[in-house]
Amino acid sequence: MRRFFNKLVTGVMVATMAFTALAPVTTMAAEASFDCDHPAISRYFTKEPTCTEDGTYDKICSICGVTLEKGLTYKALGHSYTEATTENGKVKNLLCERCGKSIDFTPTKDEKSCKHDNVITVNAKNPDCENDGYSGDEICTDCGKVITAGSTLTHTGHNFIKGSIIEEETCTTDGKCYYYCDNCGEKKIVTIPASHKWNEGTITLAPTTTTEGKKEFKCTVCGATKTETLAKLSTGTTIPGKDDKKPSTSTTPSTPGKDDKKDSDAIPIKETLSKVGTKYTVGGNKYTVTKAGEEVRFSKANAKKKSITIPATIKVGGVSYKVTEVGANAFKNNKKVKKVVIGANVSKIAEKAFNKCPNIKTVVIKSTKLTKKTASKKCFSKVNKKMVIKVSKKSKKTYAKIFKGFKVR
Incomplete structure (x- = not known):
């Protein structure tokens, strides 16, 4: 242990010495107490040489720090006309x-x-x-x-990267953080704006085709609230994607009659929101409502896209829905798709959701909510043998078990 400690101390000391003619050092090296055959010799300058004057140096072992010769002359450097x-x-x-x-x-x-x-x-x-x-x-x-x-x-400019936090921001007060230049080391202090951490919100008044709705959000830290206005519902509830040749049809949400307009604020939310089973088309992908005003299932993928992203949420008629499921046969016989990104709110993937997708090579799962009960390797049936499932570091161990037999990275 003592020998190791001596080597460590000596190594640190020698690393700080000047081993070139331009770096004089004034501290004497300590001699080690262990056997050493001095395989590496370094110069230890006691006087810096200049263009016209000689310098002096000692020879020391860079391993053990023992001084081998003292007071040696290092010739003047001479002028360097550059x-x-x-x-x-x-x-x-x-x-x-x-x-x-x-x-x-x-x-x-x-x-x-x-x-x-x-x-x-x-x-x-x-x-x-x-x-x-x-x-x-x-x-x-x-x-x-x-x-x-x-x-x-031309100079490149600073490349500032985030450093240590000086003061954490709160819901109502700004914070401060150091930023360091990755190139030159210059630092600056950056203000971190105060911000609330809002929850996903609750619809307190559902929109209709004639009246706007309201949605209330609550800060998960301090409990503050804010209200947002939801746009009126359009006459049709389907939102065609850019690649759809024909807009799909779906059930239209109920609309209050003429006698209900005066009491629109009292309309129960369940009566104005789309019912379970209502279908929407967004971005060429089809969704099915599984929980009125709150959740939908990704039920059919756009057959023309090579890369498809299942979002965390979709918005229809001013109402936001979490995408929590990937339905059975959602990608059945899809020979075009090569990459799929599964959103953070997906907690269930049905068996054979990816059925007969010969060209799919990459599946990125952002969600951390899947379990052995809500997903399995049976979700992928007759897919490309080289398919790779990419997950977060946090979920890798769990998902490797869930999707056993596939490459999980």
């Missing part, structure tokens, strides 16, 4: 990137006869989040001609 000033397409001065020394450029060859065999790039600068960069100029070090002028490299 920047230049130009005038009329020719180099005028060269600048050292380390110390900033400037020297006049003296050509060694005539520009007309020079073949430009020695070309370097100067003045290159990488862009950062806020400042543009420069690709650099290509110059000939023999005659000083600017072979190719550089161009501006």
Whole structure:
């Protein structure tokens, strides 16, 4: 244990040392108490070398931290002329990137006869989040001609990602959160607007073809309420999809008579909402009401679509319905569909819901409400053998058992 601890401490210490000529370190290395044959040697600078002056360093083992030799000389780095000033397409001065020394450029060859065999790039600068960069100029070090002028490299801007929360927002007060730039590390504080967490709402007054309805929502946190107006029902209850050639027909919700108009506020909800069994067509898919004003079953898929999404809810005539089931034979003989997304409110999938779908390859299940009693591998009958069922990480273990025999990821 002690040996492991010594190695760990030494590793952390050595990792922070400067192993290049540009990074001086002033802390002495600690010697380890375990046997080491010193397979990796590193420089430990006690004096930083410059362009014109030598530096000094010690040789240490980067594994155990033992100092092997002290006071060794590291030769001066010399100037690094990677920047230049130009005038009329020719180099005028060269600048050292380390110390900033400037020297006049003296050509060694005539520009007309020079073949430009020695070309370097100067003045290159990488862009950062806020400042543009420069690709650099290509110059000939023999005659000083600017072979190719550089161009501006546009800065990318910050890429802020969400960090730690400073203060949680509530229903009535704003919160605060840190955001960090993934590129440069700059941080900023972002206000998180206050917001209620509304439930799905309850219809307190059902809409009719002549009167608007009302729906009340309640905050699940603080209990505050709000009311929304529901639009009047249209004359027909079917909503044709874009791909339907002919609109399907369905039972029309009951409408109050002339003598009921004055007392519309007193109309019982059950009498104005569509009855169980009423059929709707939305987006080319067919739905059947299973609970008046609240829930529907996905009963028949659009046979022309390659990708079909069973939504969490649908809205018909101002009334929202949860899609809680996928009916038997909903996708029977559907040879077009390749991908299906099942919404978060689905709690039941009937046997053979996906029956004879040879080309279906992916089924994404967003719902976490399925159980062994409400779904099984029998939901998929005669489907593509390579079909993959994608679920949330939370549901993977449970759904792998429910749909045993299929690939669940």
